Amino acid sequence: MPFDLAANEAHVQLRTLNSQVAAIPVRWVDGEPEILLITPRRSGQWIVPKGWALLDCLAAECAAREAFEEAGVTGQVETYSLGTFDYWKPTKQGKVRFEVTAYALHVEHVLPDWPEREERKRAWFSPEVAARLTGNEGLADLIRAAVQVEFKSAPPVFAGGLLH
Secondary structure, eight states: OOEEEETTTTTEEEEETTTTEEEEEEEEEEEEEEEEOOOSSOOOOBBBBBEEEOOOOHHHHHHHHHIIIIIIIEEOOOOSOEEEEEEEEETTTEEEEEEEEEEEEEEEEOOSSSTTTTOOOOEOOHHHHHHHHOOOOHHHHHHHTTTTOOOOOOOOOOEETTTT
16 A cells, blocks of 8 residues: 655654544533534535644644534644544546544634635534434444543534634
């Protein structure tokens, strides 16, 4: 399998052409967790922000960048992964399997404008609804795990969509 080595001072990470990173954005409203899902560019199904692990940043940082670009959220990303899930993407050569490493993102800011705003929809769901909507059991398990991650600091509190 083709690969590139990504070096960033004290770490070296293997990145393959069939691997991606994802952020699972979590916020808390009235003490209950919510998960942000987005739609892909070409379909109406619900997914988490995901994309390529670029060579200019750590995988977790790349996942946070995808959350900003695709969903318009920023916050504190966990540096360890929740795990991986697989999905199949149709291409001109047939279906290709991707393995996605997911990271919890504790949302601090929901932006009114972001790079891919015109290309995607976004919506907040309870973890169980989000898990069902994705239609991917591996991702569903990681969504459930994301809300169990301890915050490094006090979680931001949302009420009526505003950060307090």
